[in-house]
Amino acid sequence: MTDLFDHLLLGFSVVLSVQNILLCLVGCLVGTLIGVLPGIGPLATIAILMPLTYNSEPAGALIMLAGIYYGSQYGGSTTAILVNMPGESSSVVTALDGHAMARQGKAGKALGIAAIGSFIAGTFATLVIATLAIPLSKMALSFTAGDYFALMVLGLSLAIVVAGGSLLKAFCMLIIGVIMALVGANPVTGEPRLTFGSDVLYDGFDVAIVAMGLFGIAEILRNLDSPEGRPFVRDAVGGLLPTREDMRKSAGAITRGSLLGSVIGIIPGNGATLSSFVSYAMEKWVARRPEEFGRGAIQGVAGPESANNAAAQTTFIPLLTLGLPSTATMALVGGAMTLHGVIPGPRVISQHPDLFWGMITSMWIGNLMLVIINLPLIGIWVKFLKVPYRHLFPMIVLICCVGIYSINSQPFDVLLVGIFGIIGYGLHKLRFEPAPLLLGLVLGGMLEDNLRRGLILSGGDIGVFLGAPLTLALLTAAVIVVGSALSPSIARKRQQLQEED
């Protein structure tokens, strides 16, 4: 326990320098902004801003990038509540009751409870990371290649199950993603694979490029599809502070949301989004009067908002302890760490304690900043929504292109973003969820590495490779996950969850 406090103290000593505090603030503000704006998410923003962090200290750079990530969760919920336009997918359920509250003139309360819930959940998640990180990373050092392989199979199975739409389609997307991860130089021999003789594919597909196309550009194309609706903003936001009665109602929801979010965030896949859906379903289930949900139930805001914020933070755990990015955004954060000479994995904590604990405590400080500084600024953020699409979208596309070009200085990369944008739009029209593709791309390379490594180390004996107790347990879990998703009763639940989307 004293260790924990020593570590947090070390963390605070890192964060509380003028430079790092400022970087944290910048990260939170940028995060809120992109959370508010449609078409540009934390993924694209981190990809764009990554080159700008070269010259700062690694700790400061990561503090800022993390701030963008959880800051965007705040921004996303602001617009969800005020104008029924979730800026991020994790705020989709917040819009249900949050916007209903806004229509009743209680927008301020909804925003207030969202911020308070997020802050409490953020504090809780910070403690979860601080306690879990060391034991997990110690455990990770004893993980064999087989264990890693099984862990990734489990993660990918979960990703299929939690993706929207049909299981089969999600599975297709996953396989395409994994195959895309194989494009480029063979990791052992350097021999080109699946490049069709083209030099530009020799280094494989860059996660940032694929993600920016599939999500960023595709999102803009989708928005262009529907006629521009003037967002409806009520001028009267009302008081921000919830009443004692509101707090009493929300306390349980916030607690449950924090717990749920922390657990779900650790699981690979889009933890933040999933946890908000699960939390909403749970609140509705435990509520004494479920019929209030959808008509401005404050628990329907408090729960999911706490959950998505907790999850956004615990998503860092697999990356920082196992070196496994569980989402594309985390893959980019991992890239940013590598860029500063810090290799994500079980050795981060022992070799770069200042960076690790600095980043963890910065999350708590950042959450505090979001509540104190950001909440009063809500009016300004909403004004950004009044920028017409015809100005906003070309600007976002331009920023995306400049950002991508600056990573490798390759014109072909910009072209690729465009191609993936069109593919992403097509996938949306055909109701294919692109998230599993991206996760397949992120984990595919590691999946191959560990499979190959494990088989070589076991002398090519598949029985020895898969027979280790932990490997077997993880693989069994993966089978159960997929199997249960196929069972009729759970399949129906999945259906319901998506219809609420």
Place this chain on the structure above:
Amino acid sequence: MDTLNPETRLNRRSVLHGLAGTAAVALSGVRPGEALAATFPSKRITAIVPFGAGGGSDTQTRIWGEAIAPLIDQRVVVENVAGSAGVAGTKRGIAADPDGHTVVVGAASTIAINPFTNKAADYNPSVDLQPVALLGYTPYVLVVANDLKIRTLAELIEYGKEHDGKLTHAGWTAVGELARKGLELRTGLKMRPVPYKGSMEAITDVIAGRASASIVDISTAIPFTGKTVGSGSVTPILMTGPDKSSALPWVQTTREAGLKDYVIDSWTAVFVPRKTPADIVEFLNTKTRQALKTENVKARYADLEIEQRDYDVDVMQAFIARQISGWKALIEEIGSAD
């Protein structure tokens, strides 16, 4: 199945490159336009790094860029041109105006290995590029798992003979693979190759005893080797070069172990297109060496476990020529041995 047997291709290609090399050496040494150095540099300098940001070469280039800027009164802009394992950036550097305002950073992989192994690398570094200055040098070290209780290379070879097919080598990137094959060629040792993405992953499995050995850069190894014999979580048994390491003074060098023609190390150097005037090359070399001597640079290099070597243009040229011929010979030998 041809991925399992890349050596056949490697061999054919390196022969072709060898031919191209001999033809090209005769053409080198042409340097027109010597007069314009007096005003150099007249604008900012672009340093092309042929890798994505964040690697060792990139870091050293950025440190160098910051340190040299005040000495030449111009900014240095680092441009990462990644692609085809460093080939794209190197080619762009070769094609740049030979006026010294564009330099390209090279490493063993882009300068001495790719031209002999990578089809896309259709350039000849001894002809197309002029070495300017060495930014940094990193020795490599062979480490083995503690539980093997092996202290020297001879013991490792002995162990390999007694336990046929049991030794594994945690390799990473093309350099790691060449390092293993070269060692096998020179010693008769046999180790099964196990692929890793990076040196940190590789050494982690050696520490855990899941892989027997790995040849890694000394910056990766130092935190785990301990400060005295037998005190680390891995056992360093051989410096894969002729020089002693000040951090690991008890570890044998290739010379002491009686290994000939086997040097695995890594370095980062600045190059310019071959036609760049000699006095500009001289100027950049002098300023670079001056910049690397500042306290700030020294401190950051010490942090990164990178060695500095103060080479003038002639020594530099000889160093690079030796690197190229050394790697080329090793690659060809490996190719013909399989």
